[in-house]
Amino acid sequence: MLNIAIDDKDALYRNGMQMFLEEVFLEEQNEPVQFNYLTKKNAIQADVIVKSFMAGAEYICQPMLKYRSKPGLIIGIYSGDKSPYHDGMPLCIKNIVFINRSEPLSTAREQVVQAWKDNIENPEVLPCKKCLKCKYRSLTPQQMMIAKYLLQGNDIIDIAELLEINVKTVSAHKRLMMSKFNLSSDCELLHFLSNLKKHNPPVHLFP
Numbered sequence: 785m786l787n788i789a790i791d792d793k794d795a796l797y798r799n800g801m802q803m804f805l806e807e808v809f810l811e812e813q814n815e816p817v818q819f820n821y822l823t824k825k826n827a828i829q830a831d832v833i834v835k836s837f838m839a840g841a842e843y844i845c846q847p848m849l850k851y852r853s854k855p856g857l858i859i860g861i862y863s864g865d866k867s868p869y870h871d872g873m874p875l876c877i878k879n880i881v882f883i884n885r886s887e888p889l890s891t892a893r894e895q896v897v898q899a900w901k902d903n904i905e906n907p908e909v910l911p912c913k914k915c916l917k918c919k920y921r922s923l924t925p926q927q928m929m930i931a932k933y934l935l936q937g938n939d940i941i942d943i944a945e946l947l948e949i950n951v952k953t954v955s956a957h958k959r960l961m962m963s964k965f966n967l968s969s970d971c972e973l974l975h976f977l978s979n980l981k982k983h984n985p986p987v988h989l990f991p
Contacts, residue, residue, distance in 0.1 A: 785815060789830040791822035792861060797885065801834060801861075804889065808896055824848050832900075836861045840965035840976035842868040842877070845920040850876040857903050859883060859896065866966065874920035879903070921964055923980075930957050931977045 786809055792798045802819050809817050809832075820826050827833060827848050835849075837860045849858065860882040862868050868882050881899040883892050923931060933943045940958065944951040958973070967973050 786813065786817045786831040787820065787826070787829060788817050788832040788834065789820050789822040789826050790834040792834065792836045794836075797861075804892070805832065805834070805896070808893060809900075812897055812900065822848065824851070827851065828853050830856055832857045832859065834859045834861065837868060837882070838862075838975055838979055839864065839866070839972045840967050841979060842870065842873065842882075843921040843965050844980065845874055845915070845918070845922075846876045850915070852876075855903060857881070857896070857900050859899075861885060866968075870966075872919040872921070875915075875918045876920075923961065927957050927961055930954060931961070931980075934958075934974065935977055935981065 788802075788805055790798055790801065792801065806817050809815070817832075820830075822830075822833060822835060824847075828851055830852075833849065833856060835846075835858065839862075842860070842862075858877055858880040860868065860877065860880045861884075862882055863885050873880070879899075881895050883895060887895075929947060930943055933946060938946065940951055940954040944954045947954070961967070962973055965976055967976055
């Protein structure tokens, strides 16, 4: 039996994905599947992991995924027109296959089947624990402070006063954050920072 762990807040999409994967793997592997909600514990032994990725998340360390003990398929679910694939993919998601929420089922099926075959035929030693060699991106200490105040609802003028720095400096750091994680709007930036606070928190700055 294949163990599939899913992390997606959209219950309707999650249920549809479960039905889709159950059909795919019954036909491809001729064995049943078992679904669980993704946790750090079951991520270690899951054969397939399905995880939603908001804009920018494909650039950062994914702590829940870096302790996997055996090769397995990771399916990243994303929205929008921007492809999340890039050259500096963190090691913990190096072999991920991304599927857009609006992807036709036939295309999604081809991607999953091919990725699974590649995984079975050419299993690799997981490189995800070699964090010092990873290209994941993070915020600088100054950017973390600015991020904290942005999440509290402050604008760049407020932040400049709170940190006693120039407004242009705050604005430049904000642009750098957006460029570093390929974010297109203030809305994407705030969602990204909120996600970073929840899933990869710099504790001393995000109490």
